[in-house]
Every structure is written in structure tokens, then in C-alpha cells.
Amino acid sequence: MENKSIINVNKLTKRFPIGKGEFTALQDVNLTFGKGEFTGIVGPSGSGKTTLLNILGSLDTPTEGSAKVLNQEIGNLSAKKAAILRRRHMGFIFQTYNLLPVYTVFENVEFPLLLLNMNVTERKKAVMDALEWVGLSDKVKSRPAQLSGGECQRVAIARAMVKKPELVLADEPTANLDSENSHNILQMMERLNKELETTFIFATHDEKVIKYLRRKILLRDGKVVTDENVKK
């Protein structure tokens, strides 16, 4: 595990226009991520964690430098190709879960598979497997509004994992959860990371998450301050 590199970030800079000036969110970032990593990008608010995660997730593009994710240069991808990259190879977990409110738990988890045109039988099996991983097999017909915060985040994890992506990007996944739920979810993600060899990259400043990381990248003012493997 953690040998083959799937992400290469080279001299990555991201600037945002603010009024007449510009704000530099990331500056000269150089990073490499291997397959099966369980890595956290940590740092205070405004340090550029989410911006980096958005670029790695092909939701945004670099201003300068390059970000090569799964052999695709993010800066050169068309909107359509970026969508296909996300659809096939990436899973997202958000701080506010971002579940589709009118869908049931089953339909939320099923959604990424519908985009992949998977046939019904395989789709149903994959969804049920994913819900079993996160322990929500009995909630298939519930809607997000009927679930607790922890359950919602478990559905979001199931949705991110259902297609068994190579890369999962999680932006502050525990920010809205209590301590117990945070640990449960992190243990679940750790287990999935080991079982499925999925690369997990977190953007977080939550100490609870940091405890679980095997690699910790500290960002401050858009620059990498430290990048260290954590001995367990």
C-alpha cells in the first residue's frame, strides 16, 4: 500500500480576484500522494485546505503550476472531462453532508451508480453493500431529514464509496458531528481505506481526525509548512 503515486502537485498556485486585487490561496505547493494513503491536509481556516482539495477534485483549476490527478492534468481538463473524472474515479464527502434532500437513503447512495449507467441488479447489490459497510441497511427508505447528523454523514460516506473510487476527498467530514460519531465515522473510513485500498485525503483542523491520519500535511497561508508521516 501507499506506493504508486496517483497525485502529483507541482508548484501549484491559486489566486482569487478580490475587488481590484488578488488573494493568493495557494503558493508553490509541491505534493505527491500515493495509492491507499490516509492523509490529512491540516491547518487553520483560510490556509488553503479546501482550495487544494477542490483543485484535486477537479472542481477548480490552478492559476499556475500543475496538478496531475490519476494521470489527468487538472488545468487542461474540459468541464466535461473533469465531470467524467469525478464520476468514475472520485468520491466526495462534505462537511454538511450534501445529501439530496428529496431522495431516500438508497437513492442517495445509488445516485453515483446511475451516472455510471450500471445495470439495476449490480446497482442494487452495490448500494446494499455500501449501506452495510456503514451500518445503515435498515434505513434504506428513510430520507435525510429523518436521520441524525452521524447517520447523514454515514450515508455520504456510502455514497462516496459505493462505486469503489480510487480517491475520496473529504472536506471537514466531522465538523458537524459530536465526538462519538466522529470516531465511529473515522474508524469506518479507516477500515474502508484498508479493505478497498482507497486513497483518502482530508481537509481538516479537527484534532479527532488528525489522530487517525497516517500522513499530515500542514498548510499555512497557502504554503506547505510540514509534510510528515505519522507513526502509529
Added chain:
Amino acid sequence: MLSIKLAFRNLVGAGLRTWLNVFVLSLVFILIIWHYGVIDGWNLQAKRDMKTWEVGNGQYWQNNYDPYDFFTLEESHAKIPNALLDASRQGIGTPILIHQATIYPEGRMQSILLKGIEPSQNAIAIPTEALDVSIQEIPMVIGSRMARNCKLGVGDVTTIRWRDVHGTFDAAEVKVVDIFSCNVPNVDAGQAWIPIQKLQDMMQAPGEATIFIIGEDQDMSQEIEGWKYKDLSVLMQEMDEMIKMKRVGGSFLYVVLILLAMLAIFDTQVLSVFRRQKEIGTYIALGMTRPQVVSLFTVEGGMHAILAVIVGSIYGIPFLRWQVKTGFEMPAGTDDMGLAAAETIIPAYGAGLILTTMLLIIIITTIVSYMPARKISKMNPTEAIKGKIQ
């Protein structure tokens, strides 16, 4: 296919919000069909009544006769040609002699048109058999409008004055022997029907007539010297033009109703785009392309219209059928407002009207759904995911 599946899922999932929109749209849909059905039914009825009561299946006009030029009336009568006399005897039609006169009901003076007609005719629906009586006064049949205006009832006697062909004034008493009710003002308002022979005598114009009406179920179009043949299309021209004008007026309501429905859909969709930004950002993050998202929202809007057609059919078909059975009762006084209408109008729904309305609503709904959905393509996904208003 994916858009349809997801759109359907979104609509069903949205529950009450969807059904409220669908219900409003279906209401507009049914209202448009019903409204046009009533207008079409009204028009059909008016055309049918005009044929039955006034124009028959065509007419012959004495060469000078011009219904729009009152001053030519004195010169607009001539001996009834043999061909028309024969036709009259065979029951194909009836000659009518038209002359100007003055009536004095309750001491008031009012100009009228005296129309002489064969009491035994059956070319038009005027109940002329009532004229076949032997009384001291001249028997007269009038319509309900005329009766109301002159405050005359059956059995009332009043005076009329006229000028014969030599210009000599004369007067006589007339007695109302029957009052008919019909939707054609042209045979009613300001008109009195008396036996043609009596009118010929009064005018000193024996054997003469102004027009000849061919019976509704009869056919005749041969050329007759001194008389002009007017077929049904010419006689109905005015009515057809009026119907066209009425249609134009009616289409304003059509447009207003459709605009109202579209406004509701547009509003919902615009609101959706803003309210569902986070959802849209999530769609994009999960791998939907922007055109796919636009298509999803457009299909969602269009599907409102399709559901409206289905829901509208459920309650609309029984309602429209019931209206065809019972008809739509015109409000009292419609007749006084100058609108020739039956007391009850039976709506007529054509397949064309239903299909056009259906298609129009579906197409326009889809277009107004596309417009706000297009805005999505300009949305920044990283902001949309957070649900920040852009």
C-alpha cells in the same frame, strides 16, 4: 433517459410542492379547453341558428336589394319569377317581402321592418303557421326582443303605418298572434312578420318579393334573371368574420392564462435554481456535466406539464363531459347586452384544440424551465456546493 428518471424522482420526492404546481397547471389547461370549448360551442350554435332562422341554405336577392343600404329598400322588390314561384310551391323555399313601416306601441313610435312571409312555409324556423288565422286585424308574429322593446304580448293590438309603392301613407291595426324566441337578432329586433299576401296588398305590389330563402335541407342555385343568388358562404361571411374576431379576443385570455401558468413554473424554477444551489453543486461534484444538470432541470419543468395533462385528464374529462351534457348556462341579461346567445351553450371540444393546448403548454413550460436552468451553467461549483447565493 437519466434526466427523465432523475427528474421524475425529484418531482415525486418534492411532494406537495410538485403537486401544487401540477394542479395549478392542470387547472389552466382545463380552463383553456373549457373556455375555448364554450366559445366554439357558442359559435357553432350561432351559425346553426342563423341558418335555421335566417339564411336557410342560400338566398335569391332582388337585384336592387342591399341589406346595408336602407334607402334602396323601396326599390328592392319585384315580381317573383316563375322559377321561384315553382320552388315555393314545391316547398323548396319561401319568398319574403321586406318593407319599412312604423309601429305605435303604447303611443310610442318606432321604425320597424315589416316582413311578409308565406304562413305555410317551412324554409326557416319562424313560427309562421300562427299567421294563418282569420281575424279583423293583420296577424303579426314577433320575436321576444321586439316584444320586450315594444312591451307587446300575445293578443295585443297596435297600429302600424306604412307607405305603399306610390308613396301613399296608410295605417292599420295589427294583432300579435305569436311571439318566438331565438338567438338571431336579425329576425327579431325591430322586425314584424305578417302574411306576404297581406303585405303585397298593403304595398300595392301584388306577387312581389324582396328575397327568396331556400330551405335548410333544400338545394337550388340556378341563375334567375333580375335576382342574385347568394350562397351560404356569402350569407355567413359576416358571422364568420365575427367569429374570427371573437377568436382573436378569446386568444388574449388564452395567452393570459398560459402566461399565468408559465409565470408559476418560471417562478418555481428560478426559486429552485437559487434554493437548490447546494444540490446543483453536489450533482456536479458527483460527476454530472453542466448540460446534464441543465437538462435535468428542463426536463423537471417539462414534466410538470406532462403530469398536469395526466392530472387534468383525471378530473377534467368528467367535468368537460358533464358540461357537454348539461351545457353552460349563460348569465341572465346576456341577451340584453347585445350578445346573441342561447340560454344554455353546449361546449364543443375539438381534438385540435385539446392537442394544441396540450403541446403548447408542454413546449412553453419546457422553454421557461430551460431559461433559469441555463443560469446553472454559469454557477461556480465550489461555491454552489456550499449553497452560497451567487
